[in-house]
Amino acid sequence: MAQQSGHIHTTKHTHGPLTTAHLAQTMSLLQMNNHELAERIQGELANNPALELGSDKRCPACGRKLVNQICSTCSRPESFDPHTPVVFVSPQRQFSSRRKYSSNGEEIASFEELSAQEEDLAMFVLNQIRTELEPNERPIAAHILTSLDEDGLLPIRLTEIALYHHVPISKVEHVKSLIQKCDPLGVGSQTPQEALWVQAYHLHENSNFPELALKAIEDGFQELTQKNYRALGKIIGATTKQAEQIATFIGQSLNPFPARTYWGSHRSPTNDAPDRYQNPDVLISCTGDEEDPQLIIEVLWPIFGSLKINPHFRKAIAEAPPEKNKEWNEDYQKANLLIKCLGQRNHTLVQLMQKLAVKQREFILHGDLHLKPLTRASLAEELDVHESTISRAVNSKSVQLPSGKIIPISLFFDRSLHIRTVIKDIISDEEKPLSDTKITKMLEKSGFSVARRTVAKYRQMEGILPAHLRAKTKV
DNA sequence: CTATGGCACGGATT
DNA sequence: AATCCGTGCCATAG
Numbered sequence: 048m049a050q051q052s053g054h055i056h057t058t059k060h061t062h063g064p065l066t067t068a069h070l071a072q073t074m075s076l077l078q079m080n081n082h083e084l085a086e087r088i089q090g091e092l093a094n095n096p097a098l099e100l101g102s103d104k105r106c107p108a109c110g111r112k113l114v115n116q117i118c119s120t121c122s123r124p125e126s127f128d129p130h131t132p133v134v135f136v137s138p139q140r141q142f143s144s145r146r147k148y149s150s151n152g153e154e155i156a157s158f159e160e161l162s163a164q165e166e167d168l169a170m171f172v173l174n175q176i177r178t179e180l181e182p183n184e185r186p187i188a189a190h191i192l193t194s195l196d197e198d199g200l201l202p203i204r205l206t207e208i209a210l211y212h213h214v215p216i217s218k219v220e221h222v223k224s225l226i227q228k229c230d231p232l233g234v235g236s237q238t239p240q241e242a243l244w245v246q247a248y249h250l251h252e253n254s255n256f257p258e259l260a261l262k263a264i265e266d267g268f269q270e271l272t273q274k275n276y277r278a279l280g281k282i283i284g285a286t287t288k289q290a291e292q293i294a295t296f297i298g299q300s301l302n303p304f305p306a307r308t309y310w311g312s313h314r315s316p317t318n319d320a321p322d323r324y325q326n327p328d329v330l331i332s333c334t335g336d337e338e339d340p341q342l343i344i345e346v347l348w349p350i351f352g353s354l355k356i357n358p359h360f361r362k363a364i365a366e367a368p369p370e371k372n373k374e375w376n377e378d379y380q381k382a383n384l385l386i387k388c389l390g391q392r393n394h395t396l397v398q399l400m401q402k403l404a405v406k407q408r409e410f411i412l413h414g415d416l417h418l419k420p421l422t423r424a425s426l427a428e429e430l431d432v433h434e435s436t437i438s439r440a441v442n443s444k445s446v447q448l449p450s451g452k453i454i455p456i457s458l459f460f461d462r463s464l465h466i467r468t469v470i471k472d473i474i475s476d477e478e479k480p481l482s483d484t485k486i487t488k489m490l491e492k493s494g495f496s497v498a499r500r501t502v503a504k505y506r507q508m509e510g511i512l513p514a515h516l517r518a519k520t521k522v
Numbered sequence: 523c524t525a526t527g528g529c530a531c532g533g534a535t536t
Numbered sequence: 537a538a539t540c541c542g543t544g545c546c547a548t549a550g
Binding site: 422423424434435437438460462482483484499500503504507513514515 | 524525526527534535536
């Protein structure tokens, strides 16, 4: 089934009607993420009678659903070779209890009724914590997530949830705290203040986020919102100027409305804000050895069941009335093409992830620090496809790492991430605030040559205050 | 004088 | 061809 397209270049000059159609469609499918793809397929399915959704076949061994005759569990090889990751297409996971929940007998909107953004946000968060949830916590999590407003805040009372599920409030609080730790940080908070606090607290744990800011949010929230810096300074024990800077810093790097925030923190060059919170398109997990695990990569298939040509339709064509014959044949061709193109899409995606997983294995397993510099161009050469193919495949898709983090695939090609993490480490290891120049020198010693100006930019990207505002980081 | 943030330019990447 | 990113220079605050 594997036909590669190495010899085809993507210039429009290539002729030959069949190939062009092929190409055009493969391209457009390739750059879709699962969310868009699902809609596309649904649409196609509704319009084209030649298409049929294959019934969900189940794996005789484990009972899981099959896609393209492959069972995602049983196809895993017995013998693990840590350095050849397993890659395959797998059905989208679904979360069982995502139905509607009612509060006070009144129906809460089901997922389908919620705005697209909210649905994505809820699922996006759910994916991050799924593994941490006890079975009996799931309904609670679903309840909270479905109740979020557009800003990612929770407008209802915890007691209400607790009553509804007949569980102690502490349980609900526990689930809420799990949710709040997710990306976007602070989601599920009940007030903007709480959201800010969660964000600040989290940053405080990781990097040395100034305690002053934490205190400002905790004790001087009134003053903070009213821009009453004098009073704020007094409360947190700082000068008015400092208070003011801290306030602007908070304004810049924290967000009282989590759902309005972006991915990571500031970076995300690609324009589109709308489809940011959605299910990952690829799932990476690992099995086997603790110290030398094998990567399992699942390219998620956005619909349940597989796409097929309707066998009845095929028969019907033969006996079609003449006036319908042409139309039906077209439908048939279109369906055929679509299936083929989808196969190609999956194929390239699988190939891509395979290579990516080999190259960035350390990064996937051990985090940002181990990201190796990698360009789309070099990968394209190795895979023998056009660069733009990689670009299309990478853009607007996300992947979930074994750690549970969901990141855009384009992060695999980030040139500056590893240096940024080194900077973070340097700063958090330091007791005395280091100026940007000093950091630059330290980097120099470690073999990284970056300009002072650049350090400043990275620092800001990571949401770290300038040296003079990073006072004593004594905890 | 030192530390930073802003603007803008050139080279690399897509 | 369009865009992104690192950098240098300059203005400004402390």
